[in-house]
Amino acid sequence: MASQGLEKEQSVQQLIAQSRNKKGKKIVEKLMPLILIITALISVLTTIGIVFTLIFETFEFFQRVSITDYLFGTEWLPFSGSEPLYGVLPLVLGTLKVSVIAACVAVPLGIAAAIYLSEYASDKTRRIVKPILEVLAGVPTIVYGFFALTFVTPLLQQLIPSLKIFNALSPGIVVGIMILPMIASLSEDAMSSVPNSIREGALALGATKLEVSLKVVLPAALSGIVSSVVLAVSRAIGETMIVSLAGGATPTFEFNVTGSIQTMTAYIVQVSSGDAGYGTTIYYSIYAVGFTLFIFTLLMNLLAQYISKRFREEY
Amino acid sequence: MVDLMIKNSDETKVKSPKQAVSKLKNTIEKKTVFGTKNFNLWYGSHHALKDIQLDIKENDVTAIIGPSGCGKSTYIKALNRMVELVPIVKTSGEINYRGRNIFESSYEVEELRTKVGMVFQKPNPFPKSIYDNIAYGPRIHGIKNKKILDEIVEKSLRGAAIWDEVKDRLNQNAYGLSGGQQQRICIARCLAIEPDVILMDEPTSALDPISTLKVEELVQELKDNYSIIIVTHNMQQAARISDKTAFFLNGEVVEFDYTDKIFSTPRDGRTEDYISGRFG
Numbered sequence: 071m072a073s074q075g076l077e078k079e080q081s082v083q084q085l086i087a088q089s090r091n092k093k094g095k096k097i098v099e100k101l102m103p104l105i106l107i108i109t110a111l112i113s114v115l116t117t118i119g120i121v122f123t124l125i126f127e128t129f130e131f132f133q134r135v136s137i138t139d140y141l142f143g144t145e146w147l148p149f150s151g152s153e154p155l156y157g158v159l160p161l162v163l164g165t166l167k168v169s170v171i172a173a174c175v176a177v178p179l180g181i182a183a184a185i186y187l188s189e190y191a192s193d194k195t196r197r198i199v200k201p202i203l204e205v206l207a208g209v210p211t212i213v214y215g216f217f218a219l220t221f222v223t224p225l226l227q228q229l230i231p232s233l234k235i236f237n238a239l240s241p242g243i244v245v246g247i248m249i250l251p252m253i254a255s256l257s258e259d260a261m262s263s264v265p266n267s268i269r270e271g272a273l274a275l276g277a278t279k280l281e282v283s284l285k286v287v288l289p290a291a292l293s294g295i296v297s298s299v300v301l302a303v304s305r306a307i308g309e310t311m312i313v314s315l316a317g318g319a320t321p322t323f324e325f326n327v328t329g330s331i332q333t334m335t336a337y338i339v340q341v342s343s344g345d346a347g348y349g350t351t352i353y354y355s356i357y358a359v360g361f362t363l364f365i366f367t368l369l370m371n372l373l374a375q376y377i378s379k380r381f382r383e384e385y
Numbered sequence: 386m387v388d389l390m391i392k393n394s395d396e397t398k399v400k401s402p403k404q405a406v407s408k409l410k411n412t413i414e415k416k417t418v419f420g421t422k423n424f425n426l427w428y429g430s431h432h433a434l435k436d437i438q439l440d441i442k443e444n445d446v447t448a449i450i451g452p453s454g455c456g457k458s459t460y461i462k463a464l465n466r467m468v469e470l471v472p473i474v475k476t477s478g479e480i481n482y483r484g485r486n487i488f489e490s491s492y493e494v495e496e497l498r499t500k501v502g503m504v505f506q507k508p509n510p511f512p513k514s515i516y517d518n519i520a521y522g523p524r525i526h527g528i529k530n531k532k533i534l535d536e537i538v539e540k541s542l543r544g545a546a547i548w549d550e551v552k553d554r555l556n557q558n559a560y561g562l563s564g565g566q567q568q569r570i571c572i573a574r575c576l577a578i579e580p581d582v583i584l585m586d587e588p589t590s591a592l593d594p595i596s597t598l599k600v601e602e603l604v605q606e607l608k609d610n611y612s613i614i615i616v617t618h619n620m621q622q623a624a625r626i627s628d629k630t631a632f633f634l635n636g637e638v639v640e641f642d643y644t645d646k647i648f649s650t651p652r653d654g655r656t657e658d659y660i661s662g663r664f665g
Contacts, residue, residue: 267509271571274467275522275578276499285525290512 124364127357134351140358146321146332148341148352156355158362160321164238164331165366168313171242171327172249172306177299179246180253184295187254188261189283200255207251215315218244223316236318236330244316245309249302256301260294261287293381297374304370308363310335334363415442417481418582418612419464424478426456426463428471433459435636437478441629443581446604446613448627448644450620452659455633457616461584464614465501466494483581499526502580506587508567510559510574515542515551518559518570522578537577545573546603565596572603583607585615589622601626620660624648632656 080088089095132140135156143157183203187196223240227233233240264287272282288295318330319340332340338356346352419441426434434456441447449457462468463480466487479486487497510518519538528534538555542548547569551562559570568588575583585604589597604613604626617623623630624644631641632653640647640656651657 265509267505267507268511270467270470270505271509271511271574272521272525273470274465274498274503274505275525275574276495276497277522277525278495281525285521286511 121364124357124361127354128361131351131354131358134354135358144323146337148355154351156351156358158334158359160323161332161334161337161359162362163323163325164313164317164321165307165333165335165363167238167325167327167331168242168245168309168317168333169303169306171239172246172309173299173303175243175246176250176253176302176306180250180299180302181257181295183250183254184257184261185283185288187258189279189287200258203251203254206247207255209248211248211309211311212315214244214248215241215311218312218316230328233328234318234330236316236320238317238327238329238331241313241316242327244312245306248309248312249305252302252305253295253298256298257291257295260291260298263294264290293378296381297378300370300374300377304367304374307370308335308367310339314339334359338363415444416483417441418443418483419614420479420481420484422479422481424463424480425476426459426468427475429473433636434463437638439631439638439641441612441614443612444608444610445628446608446615446626448623448630449614449616449633450618450623450630450659451633453618456636457633458586460633461503461586461614461616464582464584465498465503467498467503469494499578500580501582501584502575502578503584503586504568504572504575504588507591508564508571510562510567510570512558512560514556515559515562515570516555518574519577522574526578541573541577542570544576544607545569546599546606547573563596565592565599568592568596568600569603572600576607580611582612582614585613587616587618590618597622620648632659634659 140156140158142159143155144159145155145157146160147153147155187199191199218240219235222244223233223235223237226237226240226243230239268286268290269282272286273279277286313331313333314336317333317336319332319336320330321332321337322329337359341352341356346356417440419439421437421439421441424434424437425432437460439460449460451457459468463476464482464487468474476488480488482497482501485492511521513521516538519541520534523534523537528537539548539552542551547566550566551570554561559567562570568591572583572588589600592600601622604615607613608628615623615627627644629642630644630647632639632647632651632655634655640651640653642652647656648660651660
């Protein structure tokens with residue numbers, strides 16, 4: 071028997087029992103979950119704290135400005151000394167213009183790139199291209215910002231002479247470029263996780279590669295693709311630096327994209343970096359705008375979660 | 386091709402004149418679906434199929450048996466060129482489908498696969514509704530008319546003996562079905578484009594005995610209209626459902642003959658060893 075060799079000393083089971091009875095191990099076992107809970111709580115509590123501050127200060131803002139004026143007003147003129155106006159719609163519209171342009175750029179390009187990477191690219195190409203795409207996601211947004219202002223805008227002005235220096239189009243396109251890798255990479259993950267057996271099933275019916283990609287793999291990965299798009303658009307809504315630099319600071323309630331705009335985020339930057347005194351209405355307004363922004367991104371994230379759960383394909 | 390047929394039937398020990406006549410008639414009347422001539426296949430440097438000579442007749446159920454790694458799956462995947470999905474595959478020789486070499490550079494692989502359907506080892510329905518699974522093939526080949534599609538779906542599901550089980554839930558996801566039902570959905574999907582040949586790669590190895598029985602019965606019914614080539618690990622299954630059996634070993638065809646002959650009086654000692662369970 072194997073235990074004979076250990077007879078003079080101790081059996082393995084005895085050694086295990088000794089080690090189990092050591093005090094230190096028991097304390098660590100009990101202490102560790104506590105430490106882990108605390109670290110988890112820090113992030114949760116911080117989030118709750120931020121949300122509460124937002125709500126609190128927003129409440130204060132609505133003591134001074136009526137909520138209907140805020141939600142439905144079409145003029146945002148907080149700095150006009152005698153009669154400031156706090157209608158948020160121009161800021162919301164500015165944000166939406168940029169986000170919609172960004173989505174128009176990023177969704178088709180991102181999904182096309184994902185289809186290429188997942189269905190057509192060789193392993194070697196994929197190994198080279200995907201990290202490059204992910205580097206694009208790591209470029210600081212301030213760099214994108216002056217890229218929009220000093221490169222894209224002049225370029226677009228050659229095509230559209232009426233384009234202002236500050237406009238919605240240029241930051242929209244650049245935000246689109248910024249969120250493109252996110253869509254491409256997440257959608258590629260979703261498409262790659264579709265099992266090969268399903269592709270083979272379609273090929274065996276005489277389907278071409280394109281038919282397999284578009285009519286089998288794409289629908290099968292749709293939940294992942296849609297939630298990647300929603301997440302990316304929520305990034306676009308919250309994007310700050312690019313729109314601050316290239317979008318301008320003129321909140322307008324117009325639907326053209328060639329003129330100067332201001333987004334919710336850019337307004338917050340403008341006030342925060344300026345000298346609005348503590349306790350003024352302008353000071354409180356950034357919380358109201360911040361809260362509005364928070365509601366937007368929260369809804370987008372919930373939508374992404376709902377979509378990925380509701381439309382999850384089982385395979 | 387003809388040489389091989391005669392060789393095969395010559396060596397069959399004839400027990401009665403009547404049997405001889407029926408077998409001869411069989412050989413003459415039935416057309417060759419797949420004629421394989423000097424076919425070799427390599428995965429990189431591994432010589433997986435060696436000098437295969439095999440003539441498969443229409444409306445036969447042809448079983449391919451042999452131990453794991455003998456090349457039987459590779460062979461049927463060569464018949465619809467699915468084997469080319471492995472990038473390192475090289476081939477030489479010919480496989481003639483209805484007289485034309487499928488490895489000719491001008492042969493369109495989609496056209497071949499429209500004629501030669503395949504059912505896989507593991508059921509692989511699309512993550513779509515049952516209806517869309519069946520309609521997928523006809524749709525990609527340009528059939529858009531809803532009424533015609535409805536008819537095709539019903540006919541195919543009836544053909545795969547699963548219509549009664551799913552007719553009330555055609556819009557549900559095919560993944561909600563049991564493994565055996567999923568496999569019959571895959572067979573129905575294959576029938577929907579009315580192929581000429583159906584290749585089956587161990588179609589029952591992932592199924593329970595009752596589902597297996599259903600698929601086997603189905604094969605018997607389908608052989609009136611289709612030529613079926615089935616790879617199986619299960620020798621009883623080969624004996625039960627096939628007309629002819631090919632025994633593969635180490636990438637070679639050791640013996641190819643009528644199933645009753647292979648299982649009663651095999652010509653080659655290795656075949657006898659295999660079917661009596663002495664190896665494999």
